Amino acid sequence: MPNDPFDILGLEPRFGLAEDQIERAYLTRIASAHPDRADDAPDLGRSADLNEARRTLLNPERRAAALLARLGGPDAAEDKSLPDGFLMEIMETRNEIEQELADDPSPRTRAKWQARAEQQRRQYADRVSALFDRAAPEPGDDPDPAALREIRTMLNAWRYIERLIEQLDHDPARADFGP
Incomplete structure (x- = not known):
């Protein structure tokens, strides 16, 4: 997956990630992609990807949805099921x-x-x-x-x-x- 937040931040794809793990991975990668250091547009895009990956993984619900997609599970558009009652x-x-x-x-x-x-x-x-x-x-x-x-x-x-x-x-x- 090209925009997989786990891959973007170099983190093991699992639900139980700690917030500090996510932050450390983000800070490590954003330092090399900072816009002040970027000489071309792809690096600016990389910063945006890193920011979005961080936002996704820091939100447990969004992290779960990303992991489910990575594992090949159904997305919300194709499966709208809810628990009984x-x-x-x-x-x-x-x-x-x-x-x-x-x-x-x-x-x-x-x-x-x-x-x-x-x-x-x-x-x-x-x-x-x-x-x-x-x-x-x-x-x-x-x-x-x-x-x-x-x-x-x-x-x-x-x-x-x-x-x-x-x-x-x-x-x-x-x-x-x-x-």
Whole structure:
């Protein structure tokens, strides 16, 4: 893959990368591709690729999607599956949030829902991590197609949680819920 963020930063393709590993790899490579040192346009493009690879790998959801693509799993456009009952659950949650914020638009109410959504984010990250371990337990193993499909299903649900977190943002200029 020409724009594979793991290859661009020279990192082992795995979900459980630490933030400091990503930063070190990025800083090592960006130093040689800095625009002040670049004599031609391809080096400027390399800086942009390095920046995008860093952004992708620092975001666990995006990192998981990149790893899934690398392993040959389905992308979100071709597989929109969700866990059983998830859509109803997220619709009920959104309704509860809207009602609570209408009754009490205080930062405390918003923070409560933000904390719940962030807990769900952590749960999805843990599930996806375990699924990646199951999909290809050893480097070089052929990935398990069923595990890859299950990862896509979890990532689709995780995207809903990320969107919920974005909508709960405390900045009224960016938030979608309530006043």
